[in-house]
Every structure is written in structure tokens, then in C-alpha cells.
Amino acid sequence: MKTIIEPFRIKTVEPIYFTTRAEREEVIKNAFYNPFFIRSKDILIDLLTDSGTSAMSSEQWAGMMRGDETYAGSTSFFHFEETVKRITSMPHIIPTHQGRASEKIFFSIIGGPGKYIVSNTLFDTTRANIEICETEGVDLLCDEGKIPAVPSDFKGNINLNALKEFIQQKGASNIPVCVLTVTNNSGGGQPVSMQNIRETSKICRANGILLVIDACRFAENAYFIKLREPGYANKSVEEIAREMFSYADASTMSAKKDAFANIGGFLALHDEALAVKCRNLLVVTEGFPTYGGLAGRDLEAIAIGLNEVMEEPYLQYRIRSTAYLSAKLSEAGIPVMQPPGGHAVYIDAKAFLPHIPVDQYPGQSLVCALYLEGGIRSCEIGSLMFGKYDDNGKLIPAQMELVRLAIPRRVYTQSHIDYVAEVILELFEKRESIQGMRIKEEAPILRHFTAKLLPYYGENLLVNYENMAEGNR
Numbered sequence: 001m002k003t004i005i006e007p008f009r010i011k012t013v014e015p016i017y018f019t020t021r022a023e024r025e026e027v028i029k030n031a032f033y034n035p036f037f038i039r040s041k042d043i044l045i046d047l048l049t050d051s052g053t054s055a056m057s058s059e060q061w062a063g064m065m066r067g068d069e070t071y072a073g074s075t076s077f078f079h080f081e082e083t084v085k086r087i088t089s090m091p092h093i094i095p096t097h098q099g100r101a102s103e104k105i106f107f108s109i110i111g112g113p114g115k116y117i118v119s120n121t122l123f124d125t126t127r128a129n130i131e132i133c134e135t136e137g138v139d140l141l142c143d144e145g146k147i148p149a150v151p152s153d154f155k156g157n158i159n160l161n162a163l164k165e166f167i168q169q170k171g172a173s174n175i176p177v178c179v180l181t182v183t184n185n186s187g188g189g190q191p192v193s194m195q196n197i198r199e200t201s202k203i204c205r206a207n208g209i210l211l212v213i214d215a216c217r218f219a220e221n222a223y224f225i226k227l228r229e230p231g232y233a234n235k236s237v238e239e240i241a242r243e244m245f246s247y248a249d250a251s252t253m254s255a256k257k258d259a260f261a262n263i264g265g266f267l268a269l270h271d272e273a274l275a276v277k278c279r280n281l282l283v284v285t286e287g288f289p290t291y292g293g294l295a296g297r298d299l300e301a302i303a304i305g306l307n308e309v310m311e312e313p314y315l316q317y318r319i320r321s322t323a324y325l326s327a328k329l330s331e332a333g334i335p336v337m338q339p340p341g342g343h344a345v346y347i348d349a350k351a352f353l354p355h356i357p358v359d360q361y362p363g364q365s366l367v368c369a370l371y372l373e374g375g376i377r378s379c380e381i382g383s384l385m386f387g388k389y390d391d392n393g394k395l396i397p398a399q400m401e402l403v404r405l406a407i408p409r410r411v412y413t414q415s416h417i418d419y420v421a422e423v424i425l426e427l428f429e430k431r432e433s434i435q436g437m438r439i440k441e442e443a444p445i446l447r448h449f450t451a452k453l454l455p456y457y458g459e460n461l462l463v464n465y466e467n468m469a470e471g472n473r
Helices: 021-030 058-066 075-088 099-110 124-131 160-170 194-206 218-228 237-246 272-285 296-308 312-331 362-374 414-429
Strands: 092-096 116-119 136-139 177-181 210-214 250-254 265-269 344-348 379-381 402-406 437-441 452-455
Touching: 021 362, 058 296, 075 092, 075 237, 075 265, 075 296, 092 099, 092 272, 099 124, 099 210, 099 250, 099 265, 099 272, 116 160, 124 136, 160 194, 177 194, 194 210, 194 237, 218 237, 218 312, 265 272, 312 344, 312 414, 362 379, 362 402, 362 414, 362 437
Parallel strands: 116 136, 116 177, 177 210, 210 250
Antiparallel strands: 092 265, 250 265, 344 402, 379 402, 437 452
């Protein structure tokens, strides 16, 4: 079948609002050209993130009504704990209000000055929680993952040779943790192979380094393994997931992704002594160990969602629908990450806007232009998010300049996605009229959330290049 059929029926609808071009011009200007400042009522299609934006199922809503709000020893916690234990086989399960809270607790205990934490690619909040502990985060993405246009089955893999060399260079005692993000969000939503996870585990265990799986999209990664890696076609998604976790010492998860929940997360560990330290910090920062900053109804929703996300009809629909948008764009000559990931389509902003240099943030320029053109909110994954400055204040750009179109789970239909493709195609036709951006104000950490920007020249993002002086191009 060529038609992608959603494996669910829609029982409740929420209206979306249509704005005019003039209204959007005023909105983006007042938001200082940062989509994080735009109110949801002014968004037509919201692809900023797939975190906490999923539609919950009827079973999840029913579970929320059954939620046990007891402060200590909640029945909902034990349902949650049993589910996470079954999937991860880790005995110590610590609930948190979201993934970054798990990271904050874990890295506060594990990190410290002079230490390094290596990864296939750290996402923004993960890196921030590492750096705030005065630890250095180091990305060791495989070579093929750095080239958006070249397809490869597992572009999210960590570079095993680079990992070995880094351990030899810095010393294993200075590297407490290796983090594998599955799927690799910052690297284009690309999956990590079971072989890569297995080999990474061998290297880490030989050197006394803890292997942590960032499991935000573990089910999508497991399904890619089933589709692409020899020996897994006849295994269930849960069997594959259990093997993935079997190679790890710990796991953090934002349940706002592959658990369909609007809030929540967890930290799972094998080491009892480390778990005791984490629980002690949890009590101070999050709450009692059987609720960890969550209501009982949220724990119920997560437990149910973790089971629903591993259902193959859903995952088939999820992966195919993302590939559908990617194919429509690619066929029109629009540069996108190949092959498409599971949760998002990533546009190569550097190739889309080759006339904009990296120090004028082509990804952010494209993000703003997409909103102006069609009311679509997206997210820059490039030098605004990951760029650093050298000692002279010059930008050290990110490896790639991407724009992420993150598709919320069970929220939009095929006609919504067709509209997104149409807007991008129309914008591609006049891409040379888009100008770069400059930062007016920024925070020292996670600047992309709160940065204020302006078009590089004047007040209008879309400019007429024919009328500009040659020296100002």
C-alpha cells in the first residue's frame, strides 16, 4: 500500500488558528526572531519539538484517572517501575520530572573538573548538564554521520576508533561515562546499530567506563535495527530493546518522547551504591523516590506509553510518515538528511542557503523564514545551538547547520504534512532572498532558548538582493 494509514482513530480534536502574513511578520519581530518566544496560538503547524507534544491514547487517559496520588509507595509507581525494569533489566529505577532532571542528578555525581564525557553526539541540555559540572563533553560521531547528503544505515554510530584514541590520549580514569544517544537527535535523528552499541560496551568495560544509553527514542532505534541490521528481522521490538539495554550500565530517558507522555522521565541503574547517591539527590531536588517530581497519573501514563510505543503497527506508521515528508522534499531537490530519521526530517540549511555564511546562522534564518512563509515552527540544530567562541570571540561553528522538523507523535495527519512540504517547496524557490541573522542578546548556556536576534541587514528577514549594494551582499 502506498497510502500511509494512521493506526488510530481521532476521538478528540483541538482547533488550530490561521494567521496572515502581516500578522506573522509582527509576531516574529516581537519574538526577536526566536521561535521559542512565539505563543502557541500564533503557530499553525508546530514542529519545534516532539518532546511532550504527543497525543496520548484512550488507555493512557484512562490510566491517568486511575493514578494513585499517594506521596510514598504509590501503586502507580510500582506499575511504572515494573515496566521500566522489564524493558531495561536494570534493578534501580528512579523517576524524574523529565530527562534533563535525570541528567542533572547523574552528572552532578559522576562529573567534575578535569573529566570528560564522550558521546556519539550530546544533545543541548545533556551537554549543558555536563558543562555546568565543569566537565567537558566530547562528540565522537562516525564520519558518515557528518555528511547529510550521503545515506548510510546507521549514521548515529559513535566512531569506535576515535573513542579508543580519545581514551588512550586522555586516560580512562578521566572519562567516567560514555553516552550513546539513541536515536542520535543532534546527528539528524539517525539510529545506532546493535553492533556499535555492543562494541562500545566492550571498549567501555575494558577501560572501567560506564556506558549510559540516552533512551529518549529507544523504540524508534530498535525498529531501525529490526529493519536494517542482519539477524534482527524476526525479533520483536521489545526483544531488540532489551538487548540494547543489556550492554549498558545505566540509562536516562525523557518519557516525553517515546512514551507519549507530556511530562516525565527516569534514571535506571545497575549499581546499587550509585543509585543510593542518586536517590539522595533526588529527594533534595525532585521528590520522594516513588514519585520523583511526578504525579501518580503521569507515572501511569508513562507505563502505558512505554508499552504502546513498541507496537509495530505504530512504529511502521511513524517511520513511514517521516520518510514520506523527506521523500517529497528530496524529490524537489531540497537538501535533507539522508536517510530520514525516525522522529524528524532535518533540512541541511548550509546547502539550502549557501549564500549565508555560518556566522550569520543559516539554520536560524531558515527557521524564521518557514514561520513567515507558512506559520510553521521548527528548530535550528546548528551553530546557534552548538556554536562556541574562541579566545578572540570568533564563532567556532557546529559540525552541521540543520533545521529540524520534529513531528509530534499521533498529532498531525498526512494533509498537515503535505502542507508543510508545500510551504518548504515555495520557500526554496525564493531562497536567495533570505538573509542571515545576528545575535543581539544571548545567555552563556543554552543560548538558543532565549537568544534575541535580528536580521543581519535592517529589519526584514526577506530582502530584495537586486536592490542591495554589492558590498552589503
